[in-house]
Amino acid sequence: MTSSxxxxxxxxxxxxxxxxxxxxxxxxxxxxxxLAGLLGYALKRAQLxxxxxxxxxxxxxxxxxxxxxxxxxxDANPGRNQTEIATTLGILRPNFVAMLxxxxxxxxxxxxxxPNDRRSHILMLTDKGRATxxxxxxxxxxxxxxxLVELIGDDNRTALLAMLAKIAREF
Amino acid sequence: MTSSxxxxxxxxxxxxxxxxxxxxxxxxxxxxxxLAGLLGYALKRAQLxxxxxxxxxxxxxxxxxxxxxxxxxxDANPGRNQTEIATTLGILRPNFVAMLxxxxxxxxxxxxxxPNDRRSHILMLTDKGRATxxxxxxxxxxxxxxxLVELIGDDNRTALLAMLAKIAREF
DNA sequence: TATTGTTATACTCTATAACTATA
DNA sequence: TATAGTTATAGAGTATAACAATA
Numbered sequence: 498m499t500s501s502x503x504x505x506x507x508x509x510x511x512x513x514x515x516x517x518x519x520x521x522x523x524x525x526x527x528x529x530x531x532l533a534g535l536l537g538y539a540l541k542r543a544q545l546x547x548x549x550x551x552x553x554x555x556x557x558x559x560x561x562x563x564x565x566x567x568x569x570x571x572d573a574n575p576g577r578n579q580t581e582i583a584t585t586l587g588i589l590r591p592n593f594v595a596m597l598x599x600x601x602x603x604x605x606x607x608x609x610x611x612p613n614d615r616r617s618h619i620l621m622l623t624d625k626g627r628a629t630x631x632x633x634x635x636x637x638x639x640x641x642x643x644x645l646v647e648l649i650g651d652d653n654r655t656a657l658l659a660m661l662a663k664i665a666r667e668f
Numbered sequence: 669m670t671s672s673x674x675x676x677x678x679x680x681x682x683x684x685x686x687x688x689x690x691x692x693x694x695x696x697x698x699x700x701x702x703l704a705g706l707l708g709y710a711l712k713r714a715q716l717x718x719x720x721x722x723x724x725x726x727x728x729x730x731x732x733x734x735x736x737x738x739x740x741x742x743d744a745n746p747g748r749n750q751t752e753i754a755t756t757l758g759i760l761r762p763n764f765v766a767m768l769x770x771x772x773x774x775x776x777x778x779x780x781x782x783p784n785d786r787r788s789h790i791l792m793l794t795d796k797g798r799a800t801x802x803x804x805x806x807x808x809x810x811x812x813x814x815x816l817v818e819l820i821g822d823d824n825r826t827a828l829l830a831m832l833a834k835i836a837r838e839f
Numbered sequence: 840t841a842t843t844g845t846t847a848t849a850c851t852c853t854a855t856a857a858c859t860a861t862a
Numbered sequence: 863t864a865t866a867g868t869t870a871t872a873g874a875g876t877a878t879a880a881c882a883a884t885a
Contacts, residue, residue: 530744573701
């Protein structure tokens, strides 16, 4: 149980005899230079790491982050069609077809033609889909997100989430 | 000039007559459900948006985020070889070849065989590469990162960067 | 034998056009 | 004609194996 209110990035300035500003890189280590201050770079690196950990934590139920997001959205919005679900997740309709084929093939959800508009496919989670989602959610909460809170603290996680959401929405 | 110290995500609870908890979604809007609390999802969405804006801001010098990161690293570490630069950026050596071909083809950097180890290609920015990098850096600072600071504030940007770096490093 | 840069290759994501069946 | 789901396809990004030159 590490401190759950860990400070985020204490630079720990002041050592014995730092020559100037940047820490000397002894011909073996590369200097990150201004890369360290680039938000996009940090975002990408963190995102890759988080997805990697997600994949590992949710491995028992064999769901990718994208698949998990689809199941979550189907659960919160039963009876919607493919276009609505896909566009909400930023997935293009053509690319959503194969994704759904996989999920439906595993019996996690079903497509049914809408009686109102026979062009649309109404999407619903199956019981197995709901059970799988529940198992995945527990894994995400107790392993994935829990480890993250352990690393940066609960308040920081909330602040981080808020900033990311704001950027995605308003930037 | 919007407030540069903008609050990040004030939920603004308490309206006139909210039925229960979640805001009612009137058959036209989808409920994000627990997706809103998933850090990986927020990370991905924010990263996509930030890269999109980066691409737009740096369009005058025609550099992708990945290419910009290579030039930055070459500038901070002149005389390194391909393997060192690539692995530092998390790029696999085979995939770095075409990237370098493009940059070298535009005259932004050069490969020269090392006299010590004739297997290695020493990488160096050209004058044109340094000039292009300088132009790109100015665009990133004055447009891209500046807009981000305008959106979330300078302190929040610093905190965000620190958390993302910590996650990439230690998660 | 091990390493550097390279080629070839494959698999995933993403993006666009166009088809079909419905409306 | 317009829309929903679909197919085909092309382009990035990413991953592994293997080869030639060099150590």
